[in-house]
Structure formats: structure tokens, C-alpha cells
Amino acid sequence: MRKSKVLSLLLVGMLMMTLFIGCSQPAEPTESPEGEETVAETPEEKIRVGLSLPTQREERWVRDKEKMEEVAAELGIELLVRVSDADMQEQITQVEALLTQGIDVLILAPHDASAAATLVESANREGVPVISYDRLITNTDKLDIYLSFDNVRVGELQGQFITEQVPTGKYIIMSGAPTDNNATLFKAGAMKYIQPLIDSGDIEVIAEQAVDNWVPENALRIVEAALAANNNEVDAILAPNDGTAGAAIQALAAQGLAGEIPITGQDAERAAAKRIVEGTQSMTIFKDTRSLGEAAIEIAIQLAKGDAVSTNGAVDNGTFEVPSVLLDPEVVTADNIRELLVEGGYITEADLQ
Ligand code: BGC
Numbered sequence: 001m002r003k004s005k006v007l008s009l010l011l012v013g014m015l016m017m018t019l020f021i022g023c024s025q026p027a028e029p030t031e032s033p034e035g036e037e038t039v040a041e042t043p044e045e046k047i048r049v050g051l052s053l054p055t056q057r058e059e060r061w062v063r064d065k066e067k068m069e070e071v072a073a074e075l076g077i078e079l080l081v082r083v084s085d086a087d088m089q090e091q092i093t094q095v096e097a098l099l100t101q102g103i104d105v106l107i108l109a110p111h112d113a114s115a116a117a118t119l120v121e122s123a124n125r126e127g128v129p130v131i132s133y134d135r136l137i138t139n140t141d142k143l144d145i146y147l148s149f150d151n152v153r154v155g156e157l158q159g160q161f162i163t164e165q166v167p168t169g170k171y172i173i174m175s176g177a178p179t180d181n182n183a184t185l186f187k188a189g190a191m192k193y194i195q196p197l198i199d200s201g202d203i204e205v206i207a208e209q210a211v212d213n214w215v216p217e218n219a220l221r222i223v224e225a226a227l228a229a230n231n232n233e234v235d236a237i238l239a240p241n242d243g244t245a246g247a248a249i250q251a252l253a254a255q256g257l258a259g260e261i262p263i264t265g266q267d268a269e270r271a272a273a274k275r276i277v278e279g280t281q282s283m284t285i286f287k288d289t290r291s292l293g294e295a296a297i298e299i300a301i302q303l304a305k306g307d308a309v310s311t312n313g314a315v316d317n318g319t320f321e322v323p324s325v326l327l328d329p330e331v332v333t334a335d336n337i338r339e340l341l342v343e344g345g346y347i348t349e350a351d352l353q
Contacts, residue, residue: 046078047105047304049297050098050128052091052119053083054111054135058214058243059269060289061109064134067293068107077297086213088112088179095119099126104304107296109133113181114318129303133296136181138317144303146315146324147296149287151182154329155189158264161283161331162236163193165262168202169235172226174219174248175210176240181317183210186240186266194238206230211240216247223251237263242272242284249280268332268341270351276334277352286330286340295325 049072056062065081072079080098084091088111095108099122106123108130110116117140123130124142132146162171171194176183197203207226211218219239227234232255239245245265252258258280265272265284275281302309314321332340341347 046076047301048078048080048101048103049105049107049300049304050095050101050103051079051081051107051133052095052098053081053109054091055086056083057086058241058267059271060267060287063289064109064293067290068297071294071297075297075301077301079297084111086111088115091116092119096122099123099128103128105129105131105300107131107133107300108137110135110137112179113138115179131296131299131303132317132322134182134292136315136317136322138181139319140317141319143317143322145299145309145311146317146322146326147292147299148182148324148326149292149329150313150326151185152189154182154266154285154287155186156192157189157285157329157331158186158238158240158266158283159190159193161333162190162238162262162264163197163203165282166203166236167197170204170206170230170233172223172234172237172248173205173208174222174237174239174244176244177212177214178210180214183214183240190238190264206234211244214241214243216243218247219244220247220251223248224254227251227255227257232257234261237261239264241266242269242281243267245281245284246271246275249275253280268346270347273332273337273341273347274352276332276337279334282333284332286332286346288327288344288346290346291327295327299325 051068053061053065069079082094084094091111106128108116108119113136116137120130120137120140120142129144132143134148136146137143175187194203198205207222209222237248239248242265245263248263249258252261262282265281268284268286272281272284299309311323311325313324313326315324342349
């Protein structure tokens with residue numbers, strides 16, 4: 001809020017300067033067709049928003065980008081988009097460059113939660129508000145807004161689903177990239193359901209590993225190794241997203257086990273939706289990137305204008321409780337996939353074939 005006050009003061013100052021300049025250099029009067037004198041209007045400056053995305057590898061990030069581009073165009077916002085392909089050094093270079101291009105607001109989905117703090121500090125020095133998009137930026141008190149889904153809830157939905165399907169047995173537990181704060185939240189949510197059953201001896205964890213950089217090949221190796229070490233005796237797999245689920249299912253298929261072992265996912269990717277209908281993936285989590293992308297541009301405009309942003313929560317980033325806007329995730333199974341994803345226009349019937 002301090003920052004928006006400074007911003008308002010700056011705006012008032014700039015307005016006064018404009019008025020002052022306006023007084024000393026009167027605009028040239030022009031003749032209207034009717035012969036009346038009018039003053040030529042200068043077109044209003046467009047709001048300039050910088051968008052930094054960590055990757056386009058998962059389909060969801062492609063959708064986020066497309067939606068933000070679409071809404072920005074509709075609302076007359078200039079959107080400068082940069083994608084860093086899971087490389088933090090590249091993201092730092094790109095964002096530092098955006099900050100020299102006079103952006104009014106920065107939407108930043110960090111590759112590395114804590115390394116991105118330096119970018120928030122740089123933006124703050126330039127008076128540029130930052131929206132932490134989908135992934136939380138940790139270790140900085142300069143963040144303005146966190147816009148995401150309720151990510152602990154995402155994990156709870158995965159954990160609840162898999163423990164209902166498989167209340168006893170051997171589990172492979174994978175989590176997302178350790179550099180992504182979401183991965184921590186997803187796992188914390190899922191373990192609320194899984195841990196009590198481990199403690200009671202009902203669930204035996206035969207492999208528990210993070211998937212570096214969310215790379216599906218890493219998930220493939222984890223599942224292949226766990227299957228080999230356990231004579232294929234596996235009863236359930238917690239996969240943190242659809243990309244890693246797809247890789248795990250590939251490992252299962254190689255052993256003739258695809259469709260035999262309940263497995264979670266997340267993102268409602270088209271390939272995952274198809275696997276759910278085929279019966280090789282048990283569920284996914286639908287996080288409507290259309291709503292998230294639209295909200296991001298709307299909030300960016302509010303921040304650029306110095307308007308208040310309404311929030312519905314606060315999430316601790318290790319330094320402070322970040323004012324947050326959190327959307328609701330939903331479970332997708334074979335039972336509701338058409339209603340939720342096809343009727344909702346997120347995918348088409350053809351995607352399921
Ligand atoms: C996102 C997921 C995505 C994962 C890998 C997470 O931060 O919330 O939707 O699957 O990153 O890109």
C-alpha cells in the first residue's frame with residue numbers, strides 16, 4: 001500500500017508537471033471543419049505490462065500466455081511477453097531487460113521461487129508493482145499480489161482421491177520441482193491424507209522423490225526404478241501433474257500395467273484427458289487458466305492505475321503474508337470430464353478421441 005501511495009504522489013506530481021508544461025507551451029489551436037477552434041488531443045498512453053513465464057513445455061503455460069495476450073489485446077494493454085524455458089539465469093536477464101523498457105507492472109511466474117526475489121527487488125526500485133503468477137516468489141517483502149489457485153487444496157484433492165482409491169498398499173510418491181513453491185504446497189496437501197495411513201502402517205512408501213524441473217523423463221526413471229526394485233508390485237502412484245503422470249503411465253505400460261494402478265495428475269492437459277477416458281490415468285485437477293490469465297491482466301490494470309485490488313486470502317512466502325487472489329481447483333475423473341472440460345469449452349470432444 002505504501003507503494004501505491006508513492007505511485008499516486010508520483011502521478012499527481014506528473015500531472016502537475018503536465019499541467020505546468022501545458023501552461024507554458026499552449027497546444028496549437030486548430031480549426032475544426034465548422035471553423036471553431038479546438039485543441040489537438042494527445043492519445044492516452046497505453047498501459048505497458050511485462051509478462052515473464054518460466055516455460056511453455058506444459059500445455060497449461062501455453063494457454064496462460066494465449067489468454068493473457070487475448071485479454072490484453074481486448075483491453076488495449078501493451079503486453080511484452082518473455083519465456084525463459086526453465087532457466088533462471090535467462091529469466092533474470094529477460095526481466096531485467098523488461099524493467100528497462102518502461103513497463104508499468106510485472107507479471108512474473110518464477111522458475112525458481114527464491115532466486116526470483118531479486119527481480120521483485122529490482123522492480124520495486126523502479127516503482128513497478130509485481131504480481132506473482134501461479135507460483136509464489138519467496139524471501140521478499142516487496143511483492144504486491146500473489147495470483148494463483150489454492151495449491152494446498154490441489155494437493156488435498158490428489159491425496160484424498162488416491163487414498164480413497166487405494167487405502168492400503170504400496171505407494172510411489174512423486175513431487176514437483178524443488179525450486180517451485182507450488183510443488184511444496186501440492187505435496188503438503190496430499191500428505192494430509194497419505195501420512196496418517198503411512199503412520200498406521202496401511203500404506204508403505206516404496207519410492208518418494210522430487211521430479212527435478214518437472215521433467216517427465218525424470219519421472220519415467222523414478223517409476224521404472226521403483227517398479228524394477230519391487231517386482232512390479234505397486235498399488236498407487238501420486239504424480240504431481242499430467243506431464244509426470246504421462247511418463248509414469250509410459251513406465252507402467254512397458255510392464256503391461258497401464259490402467260491397473262491408480263495414478264493422479266494435474267492441469268487437465270488434452271493428452272491427460274484422453275488417458276482418463278481410456279482409463280490409464282485416474283484423475284486430473286482442472287485449474288482454469290482462462291480465469292487465471294484474465295484475472296492477471298485485470299489486476300495488472302488496477303495496479304497500474306494505483307487502484308485497490310480485492311484479495312481473498314494471504315499466503316506466507318517465508319517473509320510475509322502475501323495478499324493473495326486464489327481460485328478454486330476441481331477434480332476431473334471419467335465421470336465428470338465431459339461436463340467440466342468439454343461443455344465448459346476447455347477441450348473438445350475430438351481431444352478425447
Ligand atoms: C504449476 C503446474 C504445472 C507445473 C509444471 C506448477 O507450478 O502450478 O500447473 O504443471 O508447475 O510446469
